[in-house]
Amino acid sequence: MREAESEIIKSIIGKHHQSLNFKVAINLGSGNVEQLRQLKPWVEKNLYQPLLSMGVRVINIDACGFPGVDLVIDLNGPNALKFSDRFEGPKLFILCNVLEHVTPILRSNLLSNIYSKMKAGDALLVSVPNDYPYHPDPIDTMFRPYPAEIVKLIPLDWKDQLLITSGSYREEFSKLSLLKKMRKLLKPLLLLQKPQKWLESHRLLYLFKDYKITIVFGVKSPALQ
Helix, strand or coil: CCHHHHHHHHHHHHHHHHHHCCCEEEEECCCCHHHHHHHCHHHHHHHHHHHHHCCCEEEEEECCCCCCCCEECCCCCCCCCHHHHHCCCCEEEEEECCHHHCCHHHHHHHHHHHHHHCCCCCEEEEEEEEECCCCCCCCCCCCCCCHHHHHCCCCCEEEEEEEEECCCHHHHHHCCCHHHHHHHHHHHHCCCCCHHHHHHHHHHHHHCCCCEEEEEEEECCHHHC
């Protein structure tokens, strides 16, 4: 999650919390929560702290037992989201920077499973790269949708559909030493390297253009039950 992305997410959650009164936030594909807190402090500042200050319980879900993960669950499983039934009150499902890292079949199944577990008043927040370099974790399918493409995948009452800019590789590149800059620039010219390593050089294109992120927020209304 990039800093500008986290700031928009904070504003969206804050805007809708008063009317929806979330009790639980289920953060799917959270990754290493403690590592994120160290490397990207804006995730703590703009996601975790605001939710906790609102009295929202945060449940971090991941397939790996990273530090800070509350439940270790493989989202591939047919009953992967059954755990959500145990939590009362309006829920906020968070799916940030996950959909580009799963296969198309899992993407479809995951969204269907989330929808089936949502009750009236529950909400879903999704962020996914729109114009962004290849970044495997452990895979990157290069799924790069616009907001309108995401909202077609799941029938919610979509309140927010945003396409934002969120920095560029220029910021990261400028902080590198001269030697590292030369290595980054010469790397695409090396012929004998794994395709994945060559694809990672795709990031150099973002010296000249900004990253773009899709963010959408939808609510399940009683009519959609």
